[in-house]
Structure formats: structure tokens, C-alpha cells
Amino acid sequence: MLITEILERNAGIYTGETALIEREPAKNIRRRITWMQFDAQANCVAQALIAVGIKKGDKVIQLMMNCLEWLPVYFGILKTGAIVVPLNFRFQAKDIRYCSEISEAKAFIFGPEFIDRIGKIKNQLERTVKTYIFAGPENLRPYYAESLNNILESGDCEKPRVTLSLLDDAGLYFTSGTTGKPKAVLLTHRNLEFSCYVENHHHHQTHEDNFLCIPPLYHTGAKMHWFGNFIVGARSVLLKGVSPRWILKTVSEEKVSIVWLLVPWAHDILIALENGDVNLNDYHLQQWRLMHIGAQPVPPALIKKWKQFFPHHSYDTNYGLTESTGPGCVHLGLNNFDKVGSIGKPGFDWEYRIIDENLTELTNGGPGELAVRGPGVMKEYYKNPEATSAAIVDGWLLTGDIARVDEEGFIWLVDRKKDVIISGGENLFPVQIESFLMEHECIQDVGVIGIADDRLGEIVAAVIKVKAGKSITESDLIEFSQKLPRYQRPRRFFFDDIPRNPTGKIEKTKLRKKYGGRSESIQF
Numbered sequence: 001m002l003i004t005e006i007l008e009r010n011a012g013i014y015t016g017e018t019a020l021i022e023r024e025p026a027k028n029i030r031r032r033i034t035w036m037q038f039d040a041q042a043n044c045v046a047q048a049l050i051a052v053g054i055k056k057g058d059k060v061i062q063l064m065m066n067c068l069e070w071l072p073v074y075f076g077i078l079k080t081g082a083i084v085v086p087l088n089f090r091f092q093a094k095d096i097r098y099c100s101e102i103s104e105a106k107a108f109i110f111g112p113e114f115i116d117r118i119g120k121i122k123n124q125l126e127r128t129v130k131t132y133i134f135a136g137p138e139n140l141r142p143y144y145a146e147s148l149n150n151i152l153e154s155g156d157c158e159k160p161r162v163t164l165s166l167l168d169d170a171g172l173y174f175t176s177g178t179t180g181k182p183k184a185v186l187l188t189h190r191n192l193e194f195s196c197y198v199e200n201h202h203h204h205q206t207h208e209d210n211f212l213c214i215p216p217l218y219h220t221g222a223k224m225h226w227f228g229n230f231i232v233g234a235r236s237v238l239l240k241g242v243s244p245r246w247i248l249k250t251v252s253e254e255k256v257s258i259v260w261l262l263v264p265w266a267h268d269i270l271i272a273l274e275n276g277d278v279n280l281n282d283y284h285l286q287q288w289r290l291m292h293i294g295a296q297p298v299p300p301a302l303i304k305k306w307k308q309f310f311p312h313h314s315y316d317t318n319y320g321l322t323e324s325t326g327p328g329c330v331h332l333g334l335n336n337f338d339k340v341g342s343i344g345k346p347g348f349d350w351e352y353r354i355i356d357e358n359l360t361e362l363t364n365g366g367p368g369e370l371a372v373r374g375p376g377v378m379k380e381y382y383k384n385p386e387a388t389s390a391a392i393v394d395g396w397l398l399t400g401d402i403a404r405v406d407e408e409g410f411i412w413l414v415d416r417k418k419d420v421i422i423s424g425g426e427n428l429f430p431v432q433i434e435s436f437l438m439e440h441e442c443i444q445d446v447g448v449i450g451i452a453d454d455r456l457g458e459i460v461a462a463v464i465k466v467k468a469g470k471s472i473t474e475s476d477l478i479e480f481s482q483k484l485p486r487y488q489r490p491r492r493f494f495f496d497d498i499p500r501n502p503t504g505k506i507e508k509t510k511l512r513k514k515y516g517g518r519s520e521s522i523q524f
Helices: 003-013 035-051 070-079 093-103 112-125 148-152 189-203 220-230 244-253 263-275 300-309 385-391 430-437 474-483 508-515
Strands: 018-024 029-034 059-063 083-086 107-110 131-134 169-174 184-188 210-213 235-239 258-261 290-294 314-321 326-331 351-355 368-373 396-405 411-416 421-423 426-428 443-453 457-466 492-495
Touching: 003 035, 003 070, 003 189, 003 220, 018 035, 029 035, 035 070, 035 148, 059 070, 059 093, 070 083, 083 093, 093 112, 093 184, 107 112, 131 148, 169 189, 184 189, 189 220, 189 314, 189 326, 210 220, 210 244, 220 235, 220 258, 220 290, 220 314, 220 326, 235 244, 244 263, 258 263, 263 290, 263 300, 263 443, 300 314, 326 368, 351 396, 385 396, 411 430, 421 443, 421 457, 426 430, 430 443, 430 457, 430 474, 443 508, 457 508, 474 492
Parallel strands: 018 235, 059 083, 059 107, 083 169, 107 131, 210 235, 210 258, 258 290, 290 314, 457 492
Antiparallel strands: 018 029, 169 184, 314 326, 351 368, 368 396, 396 411, 421 426, 443 457
């Protein structure tokens, strides 16, 4: 079933029930729409796009911060048969121009935060972009853009007469570009539909569940986790803000049962609890049944501490890539707390292999590149056949991640291939060292990189973010690191913030640039 058909089914069955809630605590804003309103708004967007000539196969860029209109716009684009192109809100004008030119977008739907960035490049986009729709207040609307509010209030909400199939192209997702130019990942309607079943199969959402979404919706991770609620017509909350107090207050007041957090936000909640900045007795949290984390390796120490405060929570971690239609190709599973630190086993209807540099499957449990295969594998890197053929071999998606498998079949992520440190001929994996350092009670966050060394080629350097109110010296860290094997011990320590992208991944390229590490990729 197409995801547009799932929306229409929800509107028919759960007509007046709440579908989405937006909360913005800083401005004391709470808005909601029903499933019927959700579907009607999507139809209004579709009809407006069709009226200006958007047709099946065209590209429409969506550049919006999380808000109540985000998902109706997304589904409206899909209902036209066009390909939706959600862009990273951190992309600067040059990145937006690049993505627009690669996709040959014919329309832009954008929020007020992007007026200046679009203004810088608008003249350079005139060859393809003919329509701009502004998702913001009328007093800020640029002269060249139509009003999304007017479109949603137009009343032209009839379902478009466009024939769609599961094999049709649906989404063009640009990778973050942290290691170079963003690549365009082309996903089909089949990819999107499959991710609904994967998420719901893993976390058993029912119509009574309520999902709290905080990460950016432009990313496959947040949206595809929401799909688990979407497929059963369950409500969800979009929270604008990551303060521990706001998260707990929203869970309490909206009776949220499922929360997907990024590692930094989970850390912040634990620190707030440890410091007494928030008190669990002030909130109603009994219905919160599942906390899961994805997008990055999860320090086992974090989850062990989390269970001390929330012993009744089920926990899962999810692994995936944009190229696998987001999370779920590997997941830990709700009943495998004894395996925390592992990314788990293949997800619903997924397969995996651990391979060497010759693409030969390894069976000895040693580290190699993780490859996955399933209905979520992207169609291609758009307009990039060389990258596509390098990434997909006989249906297997080569992830670029180094992993190993234990005797019980659980997969352990060792590190990104490009982040491996080669020191004195040894392959060192930063994730292992980061997980060890996170055990220290004074450390809030850590990023490990290799920096150049004349004798060893590279040495291990650790960038440390210290918890507020705590203190730690380089000597303390050297002593603490004695528990590591000698070859894994950091030789240099720096005290700084850890740069992370909107999905929580450490931006290692920024750390390497700042502290003298290499910037090029290496081969494992």
C-alpha cells in the first residue's frame, strides 16, 4: 500500500482523531490537526502544485524546519507523483543551489528561516525553478512566493487524479555532505512503504501509542520512526526544542509512550536528573514504554545509567543509512539489554554480510565492512552511476561501516571505514575508545580522531567535553586510560565542544581540521 493511501485510509477510519501535535514550549504554542485535516491539507498542496504545472517525475524541494505543516507538505508533493526533495536545514546557499541544480527542481516550498539563503541564489535557479511557496507568516512572505497558508485555506482539497505505483520514484534525499559534496539518494514508493512495516514490526506500535518526534523531519531517521505510528493511525507530537525539562513535560502532558532520542539529548536528561535540575516526581511518565536511540554508536554506559532512572523502559537501538531508507536494517531488539553496545541483528526482512576488501564474506567473526540487503535499499545515487555501482553490488548495499559479529549473531559496529586510525600498522577504531572514555563520570561527550605523527603515521587524540560543574585534567585522563591496551591509549587530549550534525553524528571532519588530523578517506 502506498504511504499516500495509508494517509487516506487513516483519514477515513480515524477522521476526527488527532494525528499530529506541534509543541513549541519557548513560545507556549500548541497546535494540532486531525487525520482528516492532515489528508485535506496534503490534497490542497498537491492541487496547488498541479495547477502550476508540476507533474509526475518532477522534483519539488522542501526546505522547512519541523512544524505542523511539514508532513502535509511532504505528502502533498508525493500525491502529485512528483519527487519530494527534503533538504538539510543547515545547508548554506551554495549547498541549496547545488542540490537544486542536481535535482533540476521545478518548485521550492520553504520556511522563513531560509529567505536570505534563497535570496542569494534565486537568480541562478531561474532555468528550472518556476514556483516558490512560502511556509511562513504573511508579513515575511517574499514577493516572488505564493502563500502556503492561502493554499491550505483554499478549500481545493480534492484528491489528485494521479496514478502511482510502488515502483515509482518518490524521494530524493541528499546525504549530509560532511565528507564532501552531498550525494542524492533516490528512494521509491516501495522503499517508503517498506520502512513503515519495518518500524512497526520492531516496536509493535498500536493505535494507542503516541510517538514524540524531536529530530529534523528532513532526515530519514525521524520520519521513518514516525512511520511505525503512522501505519496504525496513532498520534504523534512534534517538539520544537531539546531541553530536558521540555522533553519530560511533553511526555507527561501528551501521554507519550515512545521517544526516539539522540545520544546528546539522552546525556542531557541524565545530567539534569543527576544535578537535580529536574525531578521525575513532577511528571507523569508511567505510560512511557520505549526509549530508543539511533543515528550513531551508543555508549553502553549511557544506557546502563538510563535504566537506573527508568527501569521500566524497553530499549532499542537502530542502525541504518539514508541509502537503506533510514533506520531498521539492523536493530538490537527490545529484549536484548544484555547486548547493549551491539547494534543487534538484521531487521525485519533484511539480510547482512561482513565482507573483506575483496567483497568476500568473512565467517571468523573478525572485523570487515557491513553489507546489507533488503527492500529498503535505495534505487540509486541520482545521476551518479559510478557511486551507485560502488555502493550496490548484486543487490548488497556496502555501508562503509566496519563491524564484527559475535557467536550469538549480534553485530557490533566497530567504526566508519573512513574514521579508522592507522597507528604503527595497527587499525584502531575510535568508537571503541570513545565508549571507554564515556565511562568516566566527568565526561559528557568525546570524539576520537587520528592526528599525524612522524614515527607512527597517526596517534590517537581525544577531544573531551566535560560535564558542567565537573573538572578533569589531562593527568586524570592519562591515568584513567591506563585500563586500555597500550596501543589504544590516546596520546593527546583536547578540551572542547564536540560538533554534531542535526542527527547527532560527530562531525569528525571538523575535529580533524581543527586539530590537525587527516581529512582524506582511507581504505580498510
